[in-house]
Amino acid sequence: MDIAWKAIVGHEENIARLRAMLREGKLPHAMLFTGPEGVGKRRVAQALAAALLCEREEGSCGLCPSCRALLQENHPDFHMVLPESRGKSARIIRMEQIRELQGEIARLPILSGRRAVIIDDAELMNDAAANSLLKTLEEPVGDVTFLLISGRRSSLLDTIVSRSMPVGFGMLSVEAVAELLAREGVPAEEARELALLSDGSIGRAGKLRAGDGMSLRNDAAEFLWQLGTMSMDEVWCRGKSMGEWERERVSGWLSYLGMLFRDMLVLCCGGSSELLYHQDLCPQILGALADFPEGRIFSMLRLVKETQHRLQSNVNLRLHMEGFLIKVKDL
Ligand SMILES: [Zn+2]
Structure with missing residues (x-):
């Protein structure tokens, strides 16, 4: 996974605010990143998680044991929960997944002295999963930071929303999408055309292209x-x-x-x-x-x-x- 702040295009205000809160030790234990699909919410959440777990003060240095473990995707104190689909059924986050997570975060952290959890597409938790997570958010154990990501905040349980600090993400500009595509080696003219069709979403631009x-x-x-x-x-x-x-x-x-x-x-x-x-x-x-x-x-x-x-x-x-x-x- 990519953990560098500088790899992110757009969302400057959110990033500045989150980094300031982290520096001042004021990051709440649960945050909810909301906004359109494919604008980079997960990228920001990953960089923030890396900064939280990093050994160095500036955060997500890319060099310390914690950052290296994240880059190799085997950090014992970092947890990513994603919806899973079975057969042709819609993707969903099930209670077993939340239970498993709860089991892991109940133990002492191994590498970083704290834990970071990202739950992506959090609105796809079924009711049992959401209620189970709610208990953890209400009575946090240890030093764990939850970063929930959702493209549809209205589909989340109100009680989960009210337990998390909201961070809203907007669409990317056409220029930002074009720049991200150019970084991936897309020729300028094609990048502009894809960016226009992308509706401010690099995710959609990627799908159009791929x-x-x-x-x-x-x-x-x-x-x-x-x-x-x-x-x-x-x-x-x-x-x-x-x-x-x-x-x-x-x-x-x-x-x-x-x-x-x-x-x-x-x-x-x-x-x-x-x-x-x-x-x-x-x-x-x-x-x-x-x-x-x-x-x-x-x-x-x-x-x-x-x-x-x-x-x-x-x-x-x-x-x-x-x-x-x-x-x-x-x-
Ligand atoms: Zn580091």
């Missing part, structure tokens, strides 16, 4: 252009085939659809094409506006959001996508 992101985006766009002429049967078949996709892929497809709707709204309201996510599709989006009055776009956008939200729980993917596409066609 997997079938761009073709997924194009698939969502094609669907939209063809929607008017598709028969109900075709829409139905489409839902059936998307039901076979990985959940994450469906969610990515829906995000692109949502971004296309937002681009339509921008153009509807007379906004400049420079404000678009899909600048390369500007002519097609303009052309499609005749079939999509403003009210319809708003309804579709709402439907996309609702469906994305529901996909987070263990709904039947195929039934859900069939239902979604038919509603979109009917609007």
Whole structure:
């Protein structure tokens, strides 16, 4: 894992505040990092955990035994809890995982004199896991710092939120995403194009670049252009085939659809094409506006959001996508 502060782009204010609190010994024992997906919340949490555990005053030096152990991903006092998926079911953090963590942190730290715990996608704890963690947050034992990360704060138990100090993260700027991509060796022009489509998320830019992101985006766009002429049967078949996709892929497809709707709204309201996510599709989006009055776009956008939200729980993917596409066609 990367532990260096300087490797992080953006979030300067949060980082300055966290480092000051650490220096002054005022870091609370539980913090909740919230904000959009893929903007670097986990990177900041990792650097903070490294700084907490580092032997040197400046924190996350990269050289002391603690930092070296973290870099080799075998630090005995650092714990990372992530949601796990079983088969095709949605990812979830189960009570066994929290129990196991509690067993580990109950023992004395081995290397750093304290422990640091990161729980990523904390909203994916099921109720039993969340309630179990709550007990630990209410009655902390030893010197343990919890860094909870969540893209959806509203899905967390209120009692967990109220036990943690909130740290809000915003979107990255287009420039910041482009810079991060450039650091990975992406040519400038491509970096800019990906950054525009990324919606301020380096995570999304990475997906666009790596997997079938761009073709997924194009698939969502094609669907939209063809929607008017598709028969109900075709829409139905489409839902059936998307039901076979990985959940994450469906969610990515829906995000692109949502971004296309937002681009339509921008153009509807007379906004400049420079404000678009899909600048390369500007002519097609303009052309499609005749079939999509403003009210319809708003309804579709709402439907996309609702469906994305529901996909987070263990709904039947195929039934859900069939239902979604038919509603979109009917609007
Ligand atoms: Zn160190």
